Amino acid sequence: MLSQSVIHDVITAALATGGDFAEVFVEDRFTNSLALQGGKIESSLSGRDYGIGIRVFKGLQSVYAYTTDGSKEGLLKAAGNAAQAIRGEKIIQPAQLQKEIIPVAHPISLNPREVEKLRKADVMKKAYEIAKNYHSSIQQVTVRYLDEEQNVLIANSEGKFVEDRRVRSRLAIQSIAAEGNQMQPGFYGPGAHKGFEFMENLNLEHYANEASRIAVTMLGADPCPSGKFPVIIDNEFGGVIFHEACGHGLEATSVAKENSVFANRIGEKVASDVVTYIDDGTLANEWGSITIDDEGEKARKNVLIENGILKGYLIDKFGGRRMGMESTGSGRRQSYRFAPTSRMTNTYIANGKSTPEEIVSNTEYGIYTKYMGGGQVNTTTGDYNFAVMEAYLVKDGKIGKPLKGATLIGNGPKTLQLVDMVGNNLDHGAGMCGSQSGSIPVNVGQPMIRVSEMTVGGTKGGE
Amino acid sequence: MNLQEFKEKLFQLGGQHGFTDMELYYEREEKFACELFKGEIDSYDTSEVFGTSFRGLYEGRMGYAFTEKLDEESLSFLIENAKENSQFVEDEVQEEIFAGSEKYESGSYYSSSLADVTIAEKINLLKEIEKHIYAYDERVTGTDYFMVRSGEMERVLLNSKGLSLSEKCNHAGIYVSVIVKQGDQVKNGEYSKFTRDFSILNPEEIAKHAVEEALSQLNARSAESKNYPVLLRNDAASVLLQTYIPIFSAENTQKGQSALKGKTGEIIAVASLNIIDDPFLEEGMLSSNFDSEGVATARKDIVKDGRLVTLMHNRKTAQKDGVESTGNAYKASYKGALTVAPTNLYVNPSNQSYEELVSSLSEGIIITELSGLHSGANTVSGDFSIAANGYYVKDGKVQNAVNQMTIAGNFYKLLKNIEAIGSDLEFSMGFMATGYIGSPSLLIRELAVTVE
Structure with a gap:
């Protein structure tokens, strides 16, 4: 992508004013995104992103400059702009760059760039047909297809020089069911750190039918009651609750400045005994998996909470400086347009001992959420909220009628203490996570869990 | 390669490959951002980036591709991909490269x-x-x-029909x-x-x-969960409006994703509600003289005295509905697909101050902050149930902050349940917003409030 000698010169220029660390991130990314609406391919976009990010640290100061100008002059100018923010004399010389060869952790068998777009369109049409034919009330189906090949080169003043290729594919199906003036959406968006083989082996029947089934079920659902209830959250994408309630609060971004409710609490009990929370970027070919992070550190399995005890944080190089801790391979960014910061990869609650049947039958009255929508958290206060896509009333240990319009709100640290049952059916779901360093692919996951009390905001009003 | 040279080579190569009409859209941006933490510079970002998108007609169909690298490899990348992309896009409307509007405003939005x-x-x-x-x-x-x-940004649109527009x-x-x-x-x-x-x-x-x-958020207390009159403070009102702006896009009505389909000319809101899209606001962050297709922008009433005057259109949606484009073609960047979005859009302020609105409440909730709108608001049905922060009001006075709440309702109904509109118009740029959206405080007759 760029030669070692050019990169060496750029790093040297970036350090000219007294920086104690400099890094160059080069990205060359090819993307295809197709959209199908009403059975027809509505748009097909292909593109190439190319740019370079240069980062300089001096103590607890971090400077970032990025450019699309990959010429040596353009890069030296960007390095100069970065260096200008630091005022001092040169203090270090960059170490000799050493090319690191990293074994491929997530093998790709069919690069989407080698696949004709007509084949991609065929997958979308199949998904459309299945979703559309699910039920007569399905009024509209939108299918989106995305693939990308992101080539990166990461080099720094400590001598690191490493390249990586990340290939990802995702299919997103949205069905809208309508009756009278009622409309309800259903959504499923499977994705993986894989090539086109992911699409070829995807169980379209399952995902497309589920998207439509959710929409149709919610069309006939009652408004959700409001109040405080025990809440059962099903596996897979249900894990978004801990992503919001806990994951973001364990990122160095908020921990380093002691703004997080979890700051300075390693070794303390922060959750009930049944909670073990893990971030694992090494899971083979999962959507949120990485071989190396965007600072060139190898992905790893980080145990964050073990049996309720806080064990660790998600740390990037810069956050680690303020915390006096090492990187955990968690430095990620959307693209060269963002300086990396601490982020999640595949984050999940580990399996517990209860069966899903036991959890339901032990719940006298409450809410069961089968599929979650997205959510948000304020990491300073720990207050989170998220939408429920598909919910049901639980009565006398049985799942009852469907409920629509449920939103769950609460406080992360409090909710962690109120998890009283954890199931044994761990699974993962794909999502996009937005934060300071942009929007990145992550998995959320969990087995079925129960929270003894959560605040449910429904459209029906109080009970 | 510079832009002019790249364009000439690209259009030449496109012509050789069978493209008839072609367009190159270019953006160049310089940005600076700096964060401070306890007296020290915590982050400092500076950037200079550019990118181009190409679209062209191949055998009567439009194909798209973009690149951030102006080199030989990108020339063939753009042409080959746009050609392949054009071949299976099946839209009932034939897209065209636009030859230009008769007249463009000459507002300057560069200080x-x-x-x-x-x-x-x-x-x-x-x-x-x-x-x-x-x-x-x-x-x-x-x-x-x-x-x-x-930040500063330059946009250039060049096409083979002779249109050449630029703006900074x-x-x-x-x-x-x-x-x-x-x-x-x-x-x-x-x-x-x-x-x-x-x-x-x-x-x-x-x-x-x-x-x-x-x-003001300290000492928050619980409050009874029930239906209250709700005063959406200007910043919260503009955030809610941002979320529901897509319902005014013809693209969404045509896709069955907005209940305003076929409602043009009908009363959709209280008579006091006026919503305006104005691309020429001097202090508008999305002010512009031409849209992403090169159509001249225009100030327009979207809702006038409660009546839906027009939806927002680009050329394609306008053609489908048999109307003219309203100059609302939008691309999130040169990378994005062409869609529809507002410029500077706002609810016209009325005459009551925020304080007057508060004192008019015998009992109610003021909402100062909304979150989770990307997931808790359904733009198709209009239903929302979203997390909120704010205050409890009794006898016209703010009593205390309230624990985290959700407010639930339906946006289409809310438009007809606005009791009063404040004078305190304020604009905001949400993190996901397409558009620079403004609203005064809005007093809503009733919303379901659940308190933690």
């Missing part, structure tokens, strides 16, 4: 005095604000987001999020402002806004 503000002055502003933040109240413990940013704009903005602690309570308060006039950014006022906002 040279803003361009002259130095980085040192911007950092100095942060330092001044920070001093005032910590001096204002001893319960202030820090900031979790505190940043100044500025700039802006600066400030974000502050302050943390206050009292006992074991931790709260934060935010303030943000975008402008083209750096001199209006008053450090003392900005600090006061953010700290007061945080302090």
Whole structure:
């Protein structure tokens, strides 16, 4: 992508004013995104992103400059702009760059760039047909297809020089069911750190039918009651609750400045005994998996909470400086347009001992959420909220009628203490996570869990 | 390769490959952002980026591709991919390369005095604000987001039908999020402002806004969960409006994703509601003389005295509905697909001040902040159930902050349940927003409120 000698010169220029660390991130990314609406391919976009990010640290100061100008002059100018923010004399010389060869952790068998777009369109049409034919009330189906090949080169003043290729594919199906003036959406968006083989082996029947089934079920659902209830959250994408309630609060971004409710609490009990929370970027070919992070550190399995005890944080190089801790391979960014910061990869609650049947039958009255929508958290206060896509009333240990319009709100640290049952059916779901360093692919996951009390905001009003 | 050279080579190569009409859209952006934390520069970002997107007609169908690298490899990349993309896109409407509008406004949205503000002055502003933040109240413990940013952007549209348009704009903005602690309570308060006039950014006022906002959230109490009259403060109202703006896009009505389909000309809101899209606002952050297809932009009423006057259109949606484009073609960047979005869109203010609206409530809830709109608001059905913060009002006076709440209702119904519109129009740029959206405070007859 760029030669070692050019990169060496750029790093040297970036350090000219007294920086104690400099890094160059080069990205060359090819993307295809197709959209199908009403059975027809509505748009097909292909593109190439190319740019370079240069980062300089001096103590607890971090400077970032990025450019699309990959010429040596353009890069030296960007390095100069970065260096200008630091005022001092040169203090270090960059170490000799050493090319690191990293074994491929997530093998790709069919690069989407080698696949004709007509084949991609065929997958979308199949998904459309299945979703559309699910039920007569399905009024509209939108299918989106995305693939990308992101080539990166990461080099720094400590001598690191490493390249990586990340290939990802995702299919997103949205069905809208309508009756009278009622409309309800259903959504499923499977994705993986894989090539086109992911699409070829995807169980379209399952995902497309589920998207439509959710929409149709919610069309006939009652408004959700409001109040405080025990809440059962099903596996897979249900894990978004801990992503919001806990994951973001364990990122160095908020921990380093002691703004997080979890700051300075390693070794303390922060959750009930049944909670073990893990971030694992090494899971083979999962959507949120990485071989190396965007600072060139190898992905790893980080145990964050073990049996309720806080064990660790998600740390990037810069956050680690303020915390006096090492990187955990968690430095990620959307693209060269963002300086990396601490982020999640595949984050999940580990399996517990209860069966899903036991959890339901032990719940006298409450809410069961089968599929979650997205959510948000304020990491300073720990207050989170998220939408429920598909919910049901639980009565006398049985799942009852469907409920629509449920939103769950609460406080992360409090909710962690109120998890009283954890199931044994761990699974993962794909999502996009937005934060300071942009929007990145992550998995959320969990087995079925129960929270003894959560605040449910429904459209029906109080009970 | 420079842009002109790239364009000529590209159109030549496109012609050889069978493209008839072609267009190149180019954006170049320079940005600066700096965060301060306890007197030290915590992050400092500077950038210069450009990118281009190509679209062209091949055998009567439009194909798209973009690149951020202007080199030989990209020329063939664009042509080959656009050609392949054109071959299986099946839209009933034939897209065309636009030859141009008759007349374009000549508004300038580039301030040279803003361009002259130095980085040192911007950092100095942060330092001044920070001093005032910590001096204002001893319960202030820090900031979790505190940043100044500025940017300038140039857009160029060139096509084989001879259209050549270009425009430059700039802006600066400030974000502050302050943390206050009292006992074991931790709260934060935010303030943000975008402008083209750096001199209006008053450090003392900005600090006061953010700290007061945080302090006002302390000592929150629960309140009965029930239906209340709800006063959406201007910033919260504009955030809710942002979320539901897509319902006014013809693209969404045509896709069955908005209930306003076929409602043009009908009453959809209370008679006092006027919604305007104005691309020529002097202080508008999305002011512009031409849209992403090269169509001249225009000021227009979207809702006039409660009646839906028009949806927002680009050329394709207009053709489908048999109307003219409203100049609302939009691309999130040169990378994005062509869609429909507002420019500077706002609810026209009325005459009651915020204080007057508060004192008119015998009992009610004021909403100062909404979150989780990307997931808790259904733009198809209009139903929303979203997390909120705010205050409890009794006998016309704010009594206390309320624990985290959800407010639930339906946006289409809400438009008909607006009891009063304030005079305090304020614009905001949400993090996911397409459009620069403004609203005064809105008093809503009734919403379901659930309190934690």
